[in-house]
Amino acid sequence: MSRSDSYYGQPVIKEPTWTWEIPMYFFTGGLAGASAGLAWLSELRGDDELARRAWASALGGLAISPLFLISDLGKPSRFFNMLRVFKVTSPMSVGSWILSGSGLATGVAAANAWTGMFPRTSRVARPAAAVLGLPLSTYTAALLTNTAVPVWHEARGSLAFFFASGAASSAGAAAVALTPPKYAAAARRLAIGGAVSEAVTNEVMRRGLGMHAEVYKAGPSHVFDNISRACVASGAALIAARGRQSRAAAIAGGALLGAGALAARWSVYKAGFGSAADPKYVVAPQRERIERGESRGATRRDAKVSAPRRDLATPATSDGR
Amino acid sequence: MSHETLAWPDSYGDKAKPRMGFFTDTTVCIGCKACEVACKEWNQVPMEIEGFSGKSYDNSGDLHANRWRHVKFIEEARPQNVLHVDSEGLATYQEGDGLRWLMASDVCKHCTDAACLDVCPTGALFRTEFGTVVVQEDVCNGCGYCVPACPFGVLSKREDDGRVWKCTLCYDRLKDDKEPACAQACPTNSIQYGQLDDLRERAEHRLARMRAAGQDEARLYLADDDDGVGGAGAFFLLLDEPEVYGLPPDPVDARRDLPKVWTAAAAAAVTLGAGLVAAVFGGRE
Numbered sequence: 001m002s003r004s005d006s007y008y009g010q011p012v013i014k015e016p017t018w019t020w021e022i023p024m025y026f027f028t029g030g031l032a033g034a035s036a037g038l039a040w041l042s043e044l045r046g047d048d049e050l051a052r053r054a055w056a057s058a059l060g061g062l063a064i065s066p067l068f069l070i071s072d073l074g075k076p077s078r079f080f081n082m083l084r085v086f087k088v089t090s091p092m093s094v095g096s097w098i099l100s101g102s103g104l105a106t107g108v109a110a111a112n113a114w115t116g117m118f119p120r121t122s123r124v125a126r127p128a129a130a131v132l133g134l135p136l137s138t139y140t141a142a143l144l145t146n147t148a149v150p151v152w153h154e155a156r157g158s159l160a161f162f163f164a165s166g167a168a169s170s171a172g173a174a175a176v177a178l179t180p181p182k183y184a185a186a187a188r189r190l191a192i193g194g195a196v197s198e199a200v201t202n203e204v205m206r207r208g209l210g211m212h213a214e215v216y217k218a219g220p221s222h223v224f225d226n227i228s229r230a231c232v233a234s235g236a237a238l239i240a241a242r243g244r245q246s247r248a249a250a251i252a253g254g255a256l257l258g259a260g261a262l263a264a265r266w267s268v269y270k271a272g273f274g275s276a277a278d279p280k281y282v283v284a285p286q287r288e289r290i291e292r293g294e295s296r297g298a299t300r301r302d303a304k305v306s307a308p309r310r311d312l313a314t315p316a317t318s319d320g321r
Numbered sequence: 322m323s324h325e326t327l328a329w330p331d332s333y334g335d336k337a338k339p340r341m342g343f344f345t346d347t348t349v350c351i352g353c354k355a356c357e358v359a360c361k362e363w364n365q366v367p368m369e370i371e372g373f374s375g376k377s378y379d380n381s382g383d384l385h386a387n388r389w390r391h392v393k394f395i396e397e398a399r400p401q402n403v404l405h406v407d408s409e410g411l412a413t414y415q416e417g418d419g420l421r422w423l424m425a426s427d428v429c430k431h432c433t434d435a436a437c438l439d440v441c442p443t444g445a446l447f448r449t450e451f452g453t454v455v456v457q458e459d460v461c462n463g464c465g466y467c468v469p470a471c472p473f474g475v476l477s478k479r480e481d482d483g484r485v486w487k488c489t490l491c492y493d494r495l496k497d498d499k500e501p502a503c504a505q506a507c508p509t510n511s512i513q514y515g516q517l518d519d520l521r522e523r524a525e526h527r528l529a530r531m532r533a534a535g536q537d538e539a540r541l542y543l544a545d546d547d548d549g550v551g552g553a554g555a556f557f558l559l560l561d562e563p564e565v566y567g568l569p570p571d572p573v574d575a576r577r578d579l580p581k582v583w584t585a586a587a588a589a590a591v592t593l594g595a596g597l598v599a600a601v602f603g604g605r606e
Binding site: 005006007018038074075078087141144145153159187276278283285287289298302305307309 | 326336346349376382383385393395408413414436439440441442443444445460461462463464465466468469470471472473474475476477478482483484485508509510513519522525526527528530532533537539540541542543544547548550551559561562564565566567569570571572573575576578579581582583585586587588589590591592593594596597598599600601603604
């Protein structure tokens, strides 16, 4: 971008200060959320072998998720300040409550599935965990799109579907890997359906991004995207071809699919950094909005007074110095 | 000329004060950086040595946790319509050799619709009785959400401390009826502090006078309630497009798209639920 369109090429907005724990959490939160849904529905259908294992993945994801989030905080000891308020304008606030509720419900449900403890409480906890798992898988997209980072904000209609697809494929993948193949039919369908949906929603998101899609074609975001596509395609193919017959193939396919979903979160996460670092992604679309007449912008050249008063038009402080 | 538009009376009731702000008139900024120094001194903002940047006289970079006022220098070999400097100081930037030299002291905008405040999950960021936006350092847990939410890139985390810091518009001084440190230190009154209504009136007259004197590039930035952040408590008189000063030309509080954001998240959650049902119950076995 030319020199006069920016201040020495410096960024206009700040890059996030988040660290590696955040994309890891996007993965573990989605895995846990969709696993809870898979677990409860499998129970309803009578697939107890699958259900128990899906509850285990849900609990595993929910046990590690808060650790990632707390570790990322500048003041980890103040984690509970997240629960001082509930603000619908802050997806992180809403998400903290969803995560807390999910964690409690899933803990009770998983304990019941494996040990039979909490028989009464778990009747409420199991559906609650399954239902809370759905927004747990998608609010993280709201968290990213509700920022000033162009590549995230411009994906506000599509990113949630990409994340939901990743949650489905990773929950399916974990269940495929953990469950003996003869009980894992539903998990295989979820894994393969999620993988197909991941590929489709990724493409839909790119097409809606316009110039911002460039960010996904460069640097770490591009590398993670390539890893993700390769892992998702090979994992899904392996599960589809051999997952029913071979436990080894199921484990390998599940691991590949999971790695693919994780790399996809990293790709999205890293894209935000590239988007924030280059002022052209911030300035050019705003300038175009003004030129197309969709916005008047934040500047005004015409004064609201025609005959300026000299005493007011001379720089002075409020005390008249 | 007192208008007394109260700041957020719905929140503060009879404790609401008139909304206070900054009018930064960049046409008379001389780049002395007294504002940067006064801010650091008063607020005890940690030292941060950037070294030689090669960007004119700007050796301090940008606004962040350890710099709440930042003076920008735009020095370009480019012909400029330099106004005659009359005895009342219409313009003070340098003339000679076709050089254009703009200086501007940047600061937190204290937006009417403040994205940082909207997204803060702990309530650490709040709206004061003066209408300013302040971080409570005893509440902030360093989640960092406000950092990418701000459309102006004002907020960042202090590395050794973990919390987010920014201009408070000298909240402590305001409570004592004192002017913020930067405005008090400014030798040319480029930084003017006062009731926002008064400052806006003053700015209109200043703009009209600049235009009448032939300075066609003069413009107000963030001086109106109908922009993407609902106007700002700290607004500016600029001599070129905002992006030349590293400012966004059409900043928008992300909250304006929040209904779409939540609708998408909810729709995706429902779709995921349907997908799970299909996977579990949709089999042939």
